[in-house]
Amino acid sequence: MKLIRLKYTKWFNISRDGISKNNPILIGVLGICSALAITNRVDNAIAMGIGVTFVIIASSLVVSLIRDFIPSRVRMVTYMVIISTFVISVQMFMEGFFPQIAEELGAYVGLIITNCIVMGRAEAFASKNPIKYTFVDGLANGLGYLFVLVSIAVVREALAFGTILDMRVMPNGWVNWTVMAIAPGGFFILGLYIWFMRELSKNYEVQS
């Protein structure tokens, strides 16, 4: 009985929207630059996903907290400054504690600033909603992003290097698919993934 009631709460709806129904990458097709550029290794994908999740939650919380004080004409610049503050802290954290991953991600950590998901959540959700819902929304979108990134990376790393998180998964004599390690592999996998998810959920794009 309790489960049924849970289904209709706002909390549940917000999390479902972020993780599956309106998944930022697969349905919204936002923030794809990082989703494709760094997903040839699973550990990079996990680091990126956690970084983005943190930035979405933190920046949405701050935007939601001061939403009544931001004049609407300068709101974009204000969001930018808030977001880049958190991105700089993520960058410093990675350089300090995980220097190897920071080196592999390179400029893409800094590019979280222009990740449309972060800006999109600040503009579409955080600027209109109270803090408690904003937190759930940020977490749900971040997890949806992380999930997609890791699942793309698992396929790409397995095909490109025969490993997952540096553990051998493919049989001996497996010929590495070089194309999966570079850009075209990312495009193909994401295209097929979008197709698969849309067929599965029968959620087709409306043609105008």
Place this chain on the structure above:
Amino acid sequence: MLELLEIFFGSILDHNIALAYILGMCPLIAISTSLRNAKGMGLAVIFVVTITAMINYPIYLLLQQTETTQLHLLVFIITIAATVQFLEMFLEKFIPKMYNAFGIFLPLITVNCVVLGVSLFFVNRQYTFLETTAFSFGSAVGWFLAIVLLAAVREKMAKNSDIPKGLAGKGIAFIILGILSLAFVGFTGLASI
């Protein structure tokens, strides 16, 4: 001089910013449904990317001298937002023809990763001013090339082909991009940048 040419052509073909580094995907996918809009956005990007990179370079030198380089992200993004705003006002006042051609694309550029990406790459690669100019102009032309190619294919495809329902729209755009990108892999080794 030869080195600058190498960087310029290398960043258009070999190290294409859209198809090899996968930057600026959101506008690339969103605006490439019509060739006309794609051209407008591409030209606006060429214009803004070159100018912002040239402005960001001296600012980065200033940050280096005051030893505050860890703030470069914050400073770059503010410079870019300010430049775009300024350009918009300048064009509206003095070159209204160009302003009308760019239309709504100018304000959208602030959130285009290409602009910030180019500025971050010249920091990582430690370019000189001239190299930065060649690289930023080349990258922007490369992005223009990618969006125009994609838009042309999508426009034809929307009329003539029978795409599966789930793949229609953005899904098929990724498959096209994959094939385009595969073609550009053929340029590998043309120039080192």
